[in-house]
Amino acid sequence: MYVAVKGGERAIENAHAWLAEERRGDIAIAELSVAQIREQLTLSVNRVMAEGSLYDPDLAALAIKQARGDLIEAVFLIRAYRTTLPRFGDTNPIDTGDMACDRRISATFKDMPGGQILGPTFDYTHRLLDFKLAAEGELPESAQRDPTPGPVPHVTEFLNQEGLIEEARADDIPPPDLTRAPLEMPADRALRLQALTRADEGFTLSLAYSTQRGYARNHAFVGELRIGSVAVEMDIPELGFAVDIGEITVTECETVNQFKGSKTEPPQFTRGYGLVFGQTERKAISMALVDRAMRWEELGEDFVGAPAQDTEFVLYHADNVQATGFLExxxxxxxxxxxxxxxxxxxxxxxxxxxxxxxxxx
Incomplete structure (x- = not known):
């Protein structure tokens, strides 16, 4: 038994050494730095931060390097590291109305206060390989960058002026923290949103796509999609007021869905909501669609057996770290x-x- 154990340990050590060698790759090629990953693979960094529940671009970039580009493994590393960090307190809810927008678009209103801001997006690019990017030292053309200063009103406020969309309900009861307590059912909307924001992007995207194809009868319009920087504030008891402790970039999406009304509610539009770290608009839109699908019971709609309507199915299978652990x-x-x-x-x-x-x- 002793020999078998020692032999296993030696094999594992050799596997780790081989992994490090494969991670480095050809030593004749310059090593990829954490700063390069942070600055040039930003969308991957954003995904790792979102699904890892930790906003730190440097650590996310380090995790991507350590994981050899495997983003789910990088998310796992970030979550594991997060558990070692001390908690000093809770910050106040961010105010996305004060966002300095780099990108702000609406599929429902062409003209809106503040205007449409295309920002950095692949939406209008040709899906053709750009071989200029393979040239060493290629510098991008300078682009005009003029983020819209806050506050910028949300598009849904215009519908709300006529009572055409449901009121956004605020709950003073803080939801459980999924990073500190296991998920429990039934889950209210605040807890569902918390789970969706750190859910696997591919899983969330597939569920959202299913709602558009008829599984949940959930045809939505993007009321507004905005990406930008918001301040993070924290109440300091000794001072008696909140102080600005930093700034983060987030993506927010509000979808507008038709609602035929119920015994207690008139016909109006309803909301789906998504909020994710970094520029992660595919995830934010997907999150908003799935959020709306799971609200069927709250809104008195029929359950049609769609996967995206099944809260337990969605939330118990959305976490890629849990899924990876059980699978592997x-x-x-x-x-x-x-x-x-x-x-x-x-x-x-x-x-x-x-x-x-x-x-x-x-």
Whole structure:
């Protein structure tokens, strides 16, 4: 037994060394720095921060480098590191109305106060490989950067002036912290949104796509999508007021969905909501669509059996770290389990063979 254990440890050490060698790659090529990843692979960094529940571009970039570009592994690393950090207190809810917008678009109103800001986006690019990017030292053309200073009103406020959209409900009860307590059902909307904002982007995207294809009857308009910087404030008891402790970049999406009304509510538009760290608009839009789909019971709509409507299904399967852990554990040794099943199959085969012999003898 001792020899087997030592042999296993040696093999694991060699695997780690090989992993480090593969991570580095060809030593004739300059090593990729954390700063380069942070500045040039920003969208990957944003995803790792969002799904890792930790806003720190440097640490997210380090995790991506350590994980060899495997973003789910990088999310795992960030979450593990996050558990070691002390907690000094809670910040106040951010005010996205005061956002300095780099990008702000609406699919429902062409002309809106503050104007439409295309910002940095792939939406209007040709999906053709740009071989100029392969040239060493290629510098981008300078672009005019003039973020819209806050406050910038939300588009849904215009609909709210006529009572055409549901009121945004505020709950004074703070939701449980999913980074400190396990998910429990039933989950209210605040907890569902918290789970969705750190859910796997691909899973959330697929669910959102399913709602558009008819599974949940959830055709939505993007009322507003905005990306920009917001201040983070924290109340200091000794001072008696809140102080600005930093600034983060977030993506916010509000969708507008038709609602035929119920016994208590008139026909109006309803909301879907998404808010994610960094420039992560695909995730924010997906989150808003899934959020709206899961509100069917609250709004008195019919449950049509769509996956995106099933809160337990969505929330229990959306976390990529949990999914990865359960999936990948099956590649670890299961020798005893398999041997027991192997003996069971052999026994069943023997019994089936004996029955066939008995039937033939009759």
């Amino acid at each position: 554990h099956i590649k670890l040794p299961h020798y005893v389990d398999f041997q027991s099943e192997l003996e069971l199959v052999r026994k069943l085969r023997r019994e089936a063979g004996a029955e066939q012999v008995a039937e033939a003898a009759e």
